[in-house]
Amino acid sequence: MDNLLTARQVQELLNVDRTTIYRMLKDGRLAGVKVGQHWRFSSREVSDMLGGTPQVAEPVAPVSLDVLPLHCMQPVQDVFAEIAEVGAVTTDTEGKPVTRISNSCDFCKLILGSENGREACMRSWAQLTKQSDPSPQFTHCHAGLQYARAYIEVNGELIALLISGQFYAEAPDQEEEVRRIQSLSKTYNIDESLLRQAAEKISVLDQRKVTQIRTWLDKVAHTFEQISTERCNLMGRLRQIAEMSVFEDTLS
Known part of the structure; x- marks a missing residue:
């Protein structure tokens, strides 16, 4: 077989x-x-x-978000976001944030400050799990900005996404920008003038920087994977010790 x-x-x-x-x-x-x-x-x-028969690893127990060392991940995510000059957040596979959003731009803060806007952001984040390419690929969010994800897998199971973005890949068309801001303002009940002022501060990044961010994003996510895998394995060994102790107590 x-x-x-x-x-x-x-x-x-x-x-x-x-x-x-x-x-x-x-x-x-x-x-x-x-x-x-x-x-x-x-x-x-x-x-x-x-050129031979591989040694198949032993089956591992299902993993959960509990294995993520969020207290370690948050400062690393913060530094990555500041250096890359983008916003960043770690979410579960359904788009629900498990860390604070790092280095968020004013435009996205306004969107996220609206309950409906935040729900729309989470739906956009959740859609990233459906991308066929496993490597980070930038696409447009519901508000028109660029963002991408890198997978965080532990023992072969996808448990979280590291997402970064909140920028333009090219300067937007001014007429389209006006219509988009008007639509977002009405949809999420946000002051249009505030949204317009915030949109003027959104960064426009060239392709070289975008490619660099993709590489950094993947490396940071891989670091999170390594730390989480080690933590998961340690938790598994501790559970085994606890189970053995209980078993020994029943024999004594």
Whole structure:
């Protein structure tokens, strides 16, 4: 029987990073199937690449947001957002923030200050899980700004997204900008003059900077993955110790 491996297991077997796995997937060197939001790979094919039989990792228990070390992630996210000059937030897979939003621009603060606007933002963030390309790809949010996500996976399971954006990739058309701001103002009951003033401060980033942000975004998310995976494994070992202690108590 051909077992299916997680991306993390393939990384360990081939001794490559996650970006390489997805690059191999994209250029056809490695075949995979998507199960829900997760990629799975043929152990037989990986075995052929290795020239032998891979040692399949032991099944792991389902992971949850509890494994995210938010007290460590927040300051790293803050620094990343300030250096990259973008807004950033970590959300669950349904777009609900699990960290504070870092370095948010005034325009987005106004949108997020509206209950309906914040719900629209979360819907936009949740849509990012449906992108087929596993690497960060910038797209437009509901308010017309650029944003992208990087996956945070623990033991092969997608548990969170690191999202950054809040900028223009090119200067907007002035007439379209006026109509967009008028529409946002009415939809979310925000003062139009305040929204217009805030929109004038939105950064316009060139392609070189956008490409750089994509790279940084992926690296920061990978760092969060490593820390969360270590924490998850430690929590698992502590649970095993606790279970063994209970078992021993029942025998004594």
